[in-house]
Amino acid sequence: MALAARLLYRSTRQLCAGQVVLRPEHAVPVRSFAKEAAAPTTLKGDQVLKDIFYEVKNKLETAIGVLRKEKITIDPEDPAAVSEYAKVMKSVRQKANLLSESEIIKFNIEVETHEIPDARTYLLKLKEMRVKRGLIDSQGIEDLQMAALDKVEKELKKPLLRNDKKGIALLTAEFDKINQKLGIRKEELPKYEEQLELKIAKAQLEELKKDALEAMETQKKREEFKDEEMPTVKSLDIRNFI
Secondary structure (H helix, E strand, O other), rough: OHHHHHHHHHHHHHHHOOOOOOOOHHHHOOOOOOOOOOOOOOOHHHHHHHHHHHHHHHHHHHHHHHHHHHHOOOOOOOOOHHHHHHHHHHHHHHHHHOOOOHHHHHHHHHHHHHHOOOOHHHHHHHHHHHHHHHOOOOOOOOHHHHHHHHHHHHHHHHEEOOOOOOHHHHHHHHHHHHHHOOOOOOOHHHHHHHHHHHHHHHHHHHHHHHHHHHHHHHOOHHHHHOOOOOOOHHHHHHHHHH
């Protein structure tokens, strides 16, 4: 049951971060609790909360419906299993009208960095977020970006602030050189997004595998299961737990 719950969390965690909470019509007004207030009535804020609840409920039920039909192989070392898992998660997002992984990352970046004034702290925050998501900077882009920032700040003779249009233009030009050197082109962004989806799918499968192994180890310690042979993680069918 814990394993199934973890999978559902992985596939539906964008609900609150995405299309429900962000909508302006879901802003909840402050309620009045003055002694002279009239008898309680259904306020707009109450209705908003109900709408959010039912929207989340419907999206969750849709996601579970997809997961009940699709076979997921918990084998992060198998490229075919990773690709299939990514396809299942994409199907969940499309049918439940959820955000994509890249959209979630973009939203999280905007939320966690909007108050950061300088470029260096901004880049360090991006690195922190990447590490937390289990993504690997295989091309060493972050080091190249930091070197570019060092170069620009040395030229400016001061820390680069994000509202410094001239300084940011210089840094952007340096980043463009890095992209050109690494062969990264804007017109190929859809391909990069697909690669990102696969990296995230692999990281999620690795966490699911870890959870499954921990659950089986705990079960083996119980008296009634001591003589039973535990199945391999990749042989588990999560549909049986939902």
